[in-house]
Amino acid sequence: MARVVVDPLTRIEGHLRVEVEVNGGEVTDAWVSGTLYRGMEKVVQGRDPQDAFYISQRICGVCPISHGHASTMSAEAAMGISIPEGARLVRNIIEGAQFLHSHILWFYTLAALDYVDPVKALEANVADTYALAQAAGTGACDFGAVKDRLAGLVNNGQLSIFSNGWFGHPDYAADMPAELHLIAVAHYLEALQIQAEAAQVIGIMGGKFPHFMTSINGGTSFVPTEEKLDDVLFRLLKINNWVKNTMIPDTLAIAPFYKDALGFGGGTGKFLAWGVFNDPSFDLTSRYLPGGAILDGLKVEDPDPAKVTEYVEHSWYDNAESNLHPSEGEANAKYTEYNTDDKYSWGKAVRYDEQPTEVGPLSRMLIAYLRGVEPVQDLIDGTLSALGAAGKPEVLVSLLGRVAARNLETAYVGDLTVGWVTEVIEAMKGGSVDLFTEHEIKDGSGYGLWEAPRGSVGHWMTVKGGKIDRYNVVAPTTWDIAPRDRDGVRGPMEEALIGTPVSDVEKPMNVCRVARSFDP
Amino acid sequence: MAHPAHYREAHPLVFVITHWINLISMVALACSGFYIHYPFFSGFMGVARGMHFFFMYVLIINLTLRIVLAFFVKSATVLGSREVDTDIKNWLPQKANVHQFGAWIKYYTFFKKDHPLGAKYGVLQKGSYILTVPLTFLMAYTGFCIYSPVMDWGFFQAGLNLVNGPMNMRIIHYFCMWVFIIFTAIHAYLANVEGVAPSRLIFAWKEEEGLHFDADGNPAGGKSH
Amino acid sequence: MAHEDHGAVYDLLKSRGVSRRDFLKYCGSLAAMLGLSEAMVPQMVAAVESGTKLQPALWLNGGSCSGCTESIAQVDTPDVASIVLDLLSINYFETIMMAQGDDAEKAAEETIKEGGYILIYEGSVMTGQDGNALVINGRKSTEILAEAAAGAAAVLAVGSCAVDGGWVAAAPNPAGAIGVQEFLTDEGISTPVINLPTCPVNPEWIVAMVVDVLLLGKLADGSILDELDDFGRPKLIYGQSIHDNCPRRGHFENGEFVYQFGSEEEKKGYCLYPLGCKGPQTFTNCPIVRWNSRSGWCIEAGSPCIGCGSANPTKHGGNWVDVGTPFLNRHRDLPLGGLGNTAPGTVAGVVGGVAGAALVAHGVGMKVAGRMDGGADYEPMKAHDAKKMKKGGGE
Numbered sequence A: 001m002a003r004v005v006v007d008p009l010t011r012i013e014g015h016l017r018v019e020v021e022v023n024g025g026e027v028t029d030a031w032v033s034g035t036l037y038r039g040m041e042k043v044v045q046g047r048d049p050q051d052a053f054y055i056s057q058r059i060c061g062v063c064p065i066s067h068g069h070a071s072t073m074s075a076e077a078a079m080g081i082s083i084p085e086g087a088r089l090v091r092n093i094i095e096g097a098q099f100l101h102s103h104i105l106w107f108y109t110l111a112a113l114d115y116v117d118p119v120k121a122l123e124a125n126v127a128d129t130y131a132l133a134q135a136a137g138t139g140a141c142d143f144g145a146v147k148d149r150l151a152g153l154v155n156n157g158q159l160s161i162f163s164n165g166w167f168g169h170p171d172y173a174a175d176m177p178a179e180l181h182l183i184a185v186a187h188y189l190e191a192l193q194i195q196a197e198a199a200q201v202i203g204i205m206g207g208k209f210p211h212f213m214t215s216i217n218g219g220t221s222f223v224p225t226e227e228k229l230d231d232v233l234f235r236l237l238k239i240n241n242w243v244k245n246t247m248i249p250d251t252l253a254i255a256p257f258y259k260d261a262l263g264f265g266g267g268t269g270k271f272l273a274w275g276v277f278n279d280p281s282f283d284l285t286s287r288y289l290p291g292g293a294i295l296d297g298l299k300v301e302d303p304d305p306a307k308v309t310e311y312v313e314h315s316w317y318d319n320a321e322s323n324l325h326p327s328e329g330e331a332n333a334k335y336t337e338y339n340t341d342d343k344y345s346w347g348k349a350v351r352y353d354e355q356p357t358e359v360g361p362l363s364r365m366l367i368a369y370l371r372g373v374e375p376v377q378d379l380i381d382g383t384l385s386a387l388g389a390a391g392k393p394e395v396l397v398s399l400l401g402r403v404a405a406r407n408l409e410t411a412y413v414g415d416l417t418v419g420w421v422t423e424v425i426e427a428m429k430g431g432s433v434d435l436f437t438e439h440e441i442k443d444g445s446g447y448g449l450w451e452a453p454r455g456s457v458g459h460w461m462t463v464k465g466g467k468i469d470r471y472n473v474v475a476p477t478t479w480d481i482a483p484r485d486r487d488g489v490r491g492p493m494e495e496a497l498i499g500t501p502v503s504d505v506e507k508p509m510n511v512c513r514v515a516r517s518f519d520p
Numbered sequence B: 001m002a003h004p005a006h007y008r009e010a011h012p013l014v015f016v017i018t019h020w021i022n023l024i025s026m027v028a029l030a031c032s033g034f035y036i037h038y039p040f041f042s043g044f045m046g047v048a049r050g051m052h053f054f055f056m057y058v059l060i061i062n063l064t065l066r067i068v069l070a071f072f073v074k075s076a077t078v079l080g081s082r083e084v085d086t087d088i089k090n091w092l093p094q095k096a097n098v099h100q101f102g103a104w105i106k107y108y109t110f111f112k113k114d115h116p117l118g119a120k121y122g123v124l125q126k127g128s129y130i131l132t133v134p135l136t137f138l139m140a141y142t143g144f145c146i147y148s149p150v151m152d153w154g155f156f157q158a159g160l161n162l163v164n165g166p167m168n169m170r171i172i173h174y175f176c177m178w179v180f181i182i183f184t185a186i187h188a189y190l191a192n193v194e195g196v197a198p199s200r201l202i203f204a205w206k207e208e209e210g211l212h213f214d215a216d217g218n219p220a221g222g223k224s225h
Numbered sequence C: 001m002a003h004e005d006h007g008a009v010y011d012l013l014k015s016r017g018v019s020r021r022d023f024l025k026y027c028g029s030l031a032a033m034l035g036l037s038e039a040m041v042p043q044m045v046a047a048v049e050s051g052t053k054l055q056p057a058l059w060l061n062g063g064s065c066s067g068c069t070e071s072i073a074q075v076d077t078p079d080v081a082s083i084v085l086d087l088l089s090i091n092y093f094e095t096i097m098m099a100q101g102d103d104a105e106k107a108a109e110e111t112i113k114e115g116g117y118i119l120i121y122e123g124s125v126m127t128g129q130d131g132n133a134l135v136i137n138g139r140k141s142t143e144i145l146a147e148a149a150a151g152a153a154a155v156l157a158v159g160s161c162a163v164d165g166g167w168v169a170a171a172p173n174p175a176g177a178i179g180v181q182e183f184l185t186d187e188g189i190s191t192p193v194i195n196l197p198t199c200p201v202n203p204e205w206i207v208a209m210v211v212d213v214l215l216l217g218k219l220a221d222g223s224i225l226d227e228l229d230d231f232g233r234p235k236l237i238y239g240q241s242i243h244d245n246c247p248r249r250g251h252f253e254n255g256e257f258v259y260q261f262g263s264e265e266e267k268k269g270y271c272l273y274p275l276g277c278k279g280p281q282t283f284t285n286c287p288i289v290r291w292n293s294r295s296g297w298c299i300e301a302g303s304p305c306i307g308c309g310s311a312n313p314t315k316h317g318g319n320w321v322d323v324g325t326p327f328l329n330r331h332r333d334l335p336l337g338g339l340g341n342t343a344p345g346t347v348a349g350v351v352g353g354v355a356g357a358a359l360v361a362h363g364v365g366m367k368v369a370g371r372m373d374g375g376a377d378y379e380p381m382k383a384h385d386a387k388k389m390k391k392g393g394g395e
């Protein structure tokens, strides 16, 4: 038996510590700790309802758009404001661009190095690489130049961000050809440019990314013009094209070498999504990626925000009460010590219907699949057949399934986003686009439920005397990295780690893969 | 019922002029400043800023001139007298101002029936004139701190740092405007509550006969009404 | 040390697959970006070619949201790959580095041992909970920063959080966040700090600093520090206000304003001043370098500037949230240290109202007392003299 610690888990947003117990080459217990406390909710209190949008999105620099939208929605709900069609579309486009940005960045910049060994790529034959790229139907670029650049890096010894990487780790698929490694490395570099183009869409429509500016209570302050929409559309088409012709083929080319990853990393099997991308009805369950909860087998029920509670028994808060709804809970931070038997995380154990539920792309895609969203069904069915598991969506509840779901979602969102831009253009042809509802600051309570690329996000706001009286956030990562609850039940990531094979306790590659697959 | 004579010696012509300039620039600065703080209607920002920048210099130069002249021009030592002395001596608190402080307060709070005798101006009135100077300089200092051509000078940077930057300094400047307006209201009230003779003198330089006093502020005859 | 003595940086770039033609083009685009004349290019090339090895650097995350890392990932001239592979050797970079766990920490340790590195710090310094508000690999983040900063050639505090705590330090500052400069001063560490506020940092400014250090040798000769203002910010970047360079400035001067989102004025792109634009009080060159590879920036996208570049590294309470909220208002309260906030308009209104009422009441009293026209009768002799006489004094 051995305790193995990965701290910091790098290539994620924020600071995370993963500790596991390994018995007989397999993880038998796990503790995940969020190691940073900032207390944003207190900073927002007493300020104007609009100010929460600017401040609260800064919880996360990788998904600020989603926090910003959830915050604005909570203020609008509290004050009884509805937003016009134009604003709905603008928000969807900005959110969609962030999904594209985030998923591309995650797959290539953050996760790929768990499956692709840059040193192995040096053995590639450049001509064969072109042939393989063609066979796999993925994008070709100057593979020779990439190989030279890589060789230069490795030969001179200054490895920069690759310093101390686990090169040559036995968990890299032994039979994956060097040429495929080289293709992936080349696309790792290319992805940096593509994700930046997605962020540029937000630069145009939101002022900047990260931390955008235009989601104001009542609508949006972005005013679409022909030349701006043209800049947006051009970029989205390019990204969309790249996702379909590079990212998805890469996924399908690499996945077969990691089929064992269908066998672990699944977790609780319980899922939650608030849903994201409103249609004209603004109904959670009819969103383009609809809301839902899967608690028992692969059956979806409608989500109920009243069922969210937070436990603090294993978190560094000395609250009088636990298992409260976020809008009732308090947060009295009080560090004691890191002790896996007692308190070990700044994250609270957030639960849905008192159960640990996974959130994120896998959750959303499963719910959309089960709710019969056609494009999602097509994407998933196609992938299942490619993996030789046709008609068995349950195999997606695994490490590989989580990775695949995210990449398939990228393709779906890419199409949607292009569609919304077209809708705005059509609306402009017909005259003007309504973007803002005038309103007054009113007292009340409300919540905004939405999805970040990495999972469900909820903001709860109470306005009293024109100022924010209470503010609470349940961030996406909080769901997945939740520690144990009062009864010692593990959080989703902790549960997913159970059964993960560990070939080398010094370098627990699979542990990192599973943890990262949540995009925490 | 009686009040002192108002002789031109009390406010030599230059001071009538500086007072006019003071008044006009203050009104111009307050109006333009108020607009700069929040432009209630459109189309006026360029003019408002132009006015503000013009009159802020006028105000500062005028005030400085007024202070310098106080050392050279002679004015009446008390109201109702033609006896003169260097103005600065009559402007700063005089001995009788200090002695009569209690009497003036009692008078204004209705605890004292008869009008106190004093040196030049009542104690409160004098206090408000003297306050003009630091207040105007504070206005100028806070104003220059948010005036981009000079705000990076160390002198202004220090103030900006003290209040944590131009965002707060702007509000302090705005706040001071209110202080100034309130101050001016009190000043105008005190100057005119007992009749418009003082205003006729300071604005139109018109004399009016009345009680006569010697240089020490003691009654020395003259007409009574 | 395997990489002590290899040739010029240019050779390095060449060995990294960068051709001489690309390299010259690259120097040219850098010169253009920096506003330098093309004539500087040969000088820059010479500076690079005489270099010996990549400048080592560490990128540490304190109480950050990773937004500044995200931000640097968006830069395109040069792109982030060139920065982390061809210009700097960033041996520790939590959000994107390959290594993890102890191996990642070892990479940092080795770099610190060798010295001569630049420390880039993102996020606020978390002093709250006795330093336990952030613990990495069993060590308090404050401890890690102190060690890494002490051995660094210079610290780049990127983003408002690293400069003065940023939003994390906004009242009531629940996690005890402060800026790097203040922390180092408290610890007696004298490594120079270059502050680059805005939330997140604009990546172009990091590149500008990298170029200053690498191509123009300004850290080696110390001149980089002479170009900083009192807040340790490069004057070139933070010397002018947003308002000075804003494309809507013409509308401001004309008095053409947007008073309401969704209005005709908004569609015309008028000035956002009445909606609380903090451009006049915010000093950065956002309107010039813009954001996300020049694709846009706040005001162009229709949002008033919220002043996210305001920061005061020398003092508490100057963070952009405390000085900027309510963001979409011109009117605002004045923070009075621990005493809470005052609304100047309200206070002035109340005090003015009270003063006005008092004057009116007093005026009525004066009228009733019959003092209005010419005042009361004068006392026969000064009260002061009379008192003296009674006491048997007097001359």
Ligand code: HEM
Residues within 6 Å of the ligand: B026, B029, B030, B032, B033, B034, B035, B036, B037, B038, B049, B052, B056, B057, B059, B060, B136, B139, B140, B141, B142, B143, B144, B146, B147, B148, B170, B171, B173, B174, B176, B177, B178, B180, B181, C280
């Ligand atoms: C005496 C020297 C003064 C100077 C140097 C000065 C300077 C300034 C400057 C530079 C501004 C900013 C204008 C802009 O950048 O567009 C300003 C604004 C303003 N000034 Fe003055 N000013 C002075 C006196 C006054 C006075 C006497 C008043 C009122 C009684 C006043 C009221 C205001 C107000 C209300 C604002 C708007 C502040 C805001 O942004 O909310 N100023 N002043």
Ligand code: HEM
Residues within 6 Å of the ligand: B010, B011, B015, B018, B019, B022, B023, B026, B121, B125, B129, B132, B184, B187, B188, B191, B192, B198, B199, B200, B202
């Ligand atoms: C509503 C506007 C004003 C009115 C009606 C007014 C009225 C007067 C009157 C009647 C006097 C003569 C008092 C006496 O002889 O007892 C006076 C003096 C004076 N006022 Fe004003 N005033 C006004 C505004 C101002 C302002 C804005 C300032 C300063 C910025 C100011 C500064 C002075 C000073 C310094 C004196 C002393 C005379 C001198 O300069 O020697 N006044 N004012």
Ligand code: SF4
Residues within 6 Å of the ligand: C242, C243, C244, C246, C247, C248, C249, C250, C252, C270, C271, C272, C273, C277, C278, C279, C280, C299, C305
């Ligand atoms: S939009 Fe803001 S920065 Fe631009 S001119 Fe108007 S006030 Fe100045």
Ligand code: SF4
Residues within 6 Å of the ligand: A208, C198, C199, C242, C282, C284, C286, C297, C298, C299, C304, C305, C306, C307, C308, C309, C310
């Ligand atoms: S324009 Fe203002 S709000 Fe936008 S990034 Fe610059 S300083 Fe921040």
